[in-house]
Amino acid sequence: MIGKRLACKWSVLGVVVSSMWSAAGAQPATPDTIYVNGKVFTADARDSVAEAFAVAGDRFVAVGSNAQVRKLAVAGTRVVDLKGHFVSPGLADAHFHNEGGGTGIDLSHVRSLAELMVTVANAAARAEPGTLVISNQDWHEAQLKEQRLPTARELDQAAPNNPVVLVRGGHSYILNTRALAKFNITKDTPVPAGGEISREADGELSGELFDNAKALVQLPAAKPLALDDILATQKALNPYGLTAVRIPGSYRGDMLQALKLMRQADGEHALTLRYTVYMPGFALRTPQQVNDAIAKWGVNQDEGDDFVRVGGIKLIVDGGFEGGHLSRSYQEPYGKGGTYPGLTVSPPDAYNSVVLEINRLGWRAATHAVGDAGLDQVLTAYELANKDRPLIGKRWTVEHAFIARPDLVKRMQNLKLMVSAQDHLYLAAPVLKRYWGWDLASEVTPLKTYLDAGLLVAGGTDSPVIPFNPFWELYHFVTRDTISDGTYGNDQKVTSRTSLLRLVTINYALLIGEEDRRGSIEPGKLADFAVLTDDFLSAPVEAIPNMKALLTYVGGKEVYRDPGYRDD
Numbered sequence: 001m002i003g004k005r006l007a008c009k010w011s012v013l014g015v016v017v018s019s020m021w022s023a024a025g026a027q028p029a030t031p032d033t034i035y036v037n038g039k040v041f042t043a044d045a046r047d048s049v050a051e052a053f054a055v056a057g058d059r060f061v062a063v064g065s066n067a068q069v070r071k072l073a074v075a076g077t078r079v080v081d082l083k084g085h086f087v088s089p090g091l092a093d094a095h096f097h098n099e100g101g102g103t104g105i106d107l108s109h110v111r112s113l114a115e116l117m118v119t120v121a122n123a124a125a126r127a128e129p130g131t132l133v134i135s136n137q138d139w140h141e142a143q144l145k146e147q148r149l150p151t152a153r154e155l156d157q158a159a160p161n162n163p164v165v166l167v168r169g170g171h172s173y174i175l176n177t178r179a180l181a182k183f184n185i186t187k188d189t190p191v192p193a194g195g196e197i198s199r200e201a202d203g204e205l206s207g208e209l210f211d212n213a214k215a216l217v218q219l220p221a222a223k224p225l226a227l228d229d230i231l232a233t234q235k236a237l238n239p240y241g242l243t244a245v246r247i248p249g250s251y252r253g254d255m256l257q258a259l260k261l262m263r264q265a266d267g268e269h270a271l272t273l274r275y276t277v278y279m280p281g282f283a284l285r286t287p288q289q290v291n292d293a294i295a296k297w298g299v300n301q302d303e304g305d306d307f308v309r310v311g312g313i314k315l316i317v318d319g320g321f322e323g324g325h326l327s328r329s330y331q332e333p334y335g336k337g338g339t340y341p342g343l344t345v346s347p348p349d350a351y352n353s354v355v356l357e358i359n360r361l362g363w364r365a366a367t368h369a370v371g372d373a374g375l376d377q378v379l380t381a382y383e384l385a386n387k388d389r390p391l392i393g394k395r396w397t398v399e400h401a402f403i404a405r406p407d408l409v410k411r412m413q414n415l416k417l418m419v420s421a422q423d424h425l426y427l428a429a430p431v432l433k434r435y436w437g438w439d440l441a442s443e444v445t446p447l448k449t450y451l452d453a454g455l456l457v458a459g460g461t462d463s464p465v466i467p468f469n470p471f472w473e474l475y476h477f478v479t480r481d482t483i484s485d486g487t488y489g490n491d492q493k494v495t496s497r498t499s500l501l502r503l504v505t506i507n508y509a510l511l512i513g514e515e516d517r518r519g520s521i522e523p524g525k526l527a528d529f530a531v532l533t534d535d536f537l538s539a540p541v542e543a544i545p546n547m548k549a550l551l552t553y554v555g556g557k558e559v560y561r562d563p564g565y566r567d568d
């Protein structure tokens, strides 16, 4: 589709404007629509800013000055005046599970323990005595004034007659006393490997179970995933200019079922969000299990179309905020007298063999690693696999990579590893500070270090762990500000606005290997773009978290329009 391009450059009011045509010397395809009078950040190789562009079918066919693009109009070409608004390539989230919410108690808006207790008490009062009360997972204690979890005993006061399980993010459950009894969890219950059962100072169970200890609790199956869930996700994301997400191993419930529904929606031309799906390899411990899982999934890597594609296999080596594997023990008392450095969820020998087999089979892995020792474990396995069969250039990634020791960055450079980074600190900073101490917490997600090292980094949120709003993410990366605890790690600010937008546009496309067909506003690429409320390149930082899309387009089609926005 993309012919040889003619590129010329000139300057309008000090702004470099680029013009690119779809084929050398030839006029571009006749456009259906031309968009003029914009400030168009193209995310091309030179970060060019243009005034106008043209779309034919689902593709961009020209980008340039108003005069150049207007010339392409023929009878029937629609002309849209962008009225000076800022346009970005469609935004993407490289680590997105789902948009949050669900059928359980909604704790996403509570801001104190008192509010949380009232919300739980109300839900329990509506439930039959004795029946299990469960929360949605999209909340975190860092959003609470007290910056801590409720205890089992506190939950008992809110819900004395019902077992309660608060599901918090992807790593923790918090149970009240009735729920601990229901699932036969006592002070004598052995702690499962790769998990933790928290205790209070007096030795009583606090009610919190994390990582592999969650398996002690069997929650009723969620309502079966349906097409409506897929449609709800895109409806929630399109207003923020989001046009693509990469789903690392879990969406809502069964990933294979989600993939089936996404393909069904795709077949019905109902998708307004592009999905790259990683299959769940969390439980794989042997090469045989890798083969069995791939056979069971019945999919091939990279199969799919521009809306739904299989990207690889998602693995995990350590825990989250309370279980990220560090090279030293946690801050006391969480370090338990120097004995607790976090969790190893996949033992090294098993993980190494799984990575080796995935590489031998020609698949790629994306591994969750939070702590520096976790990242070390990932690098060791990837290095071993790379010796067996080169994986450099095959877009293997590490997900999260909270801590970058210089020696680890060097090894990441050697493997040309790609980094999928998120803004966890924005919400969870106080929790990380409590568990890891200020020094380490302030270093979390060292974006500047990674970019300076020349690593390819794509941005994301880990929603619902952190809300999916991409402008919160970009605000955090430019300021290192947090919701409730001030600025963390000034030296990791990334102040280049173009670098930030690249994280969620062209870098995303590079990470998923589709940079030849999306991620920038260039002729021949899919016409995914967003007209934003503010000029992202020059808006004051305080305006960034409140930005949204006025219009969002996927494949040239309008998929979102701000109710107050008019073309003329």
Ligand SMILES: [Zn+2]
Binding pocket: 095, 097, 248, 462
């Ligand atoms: Zn995740």
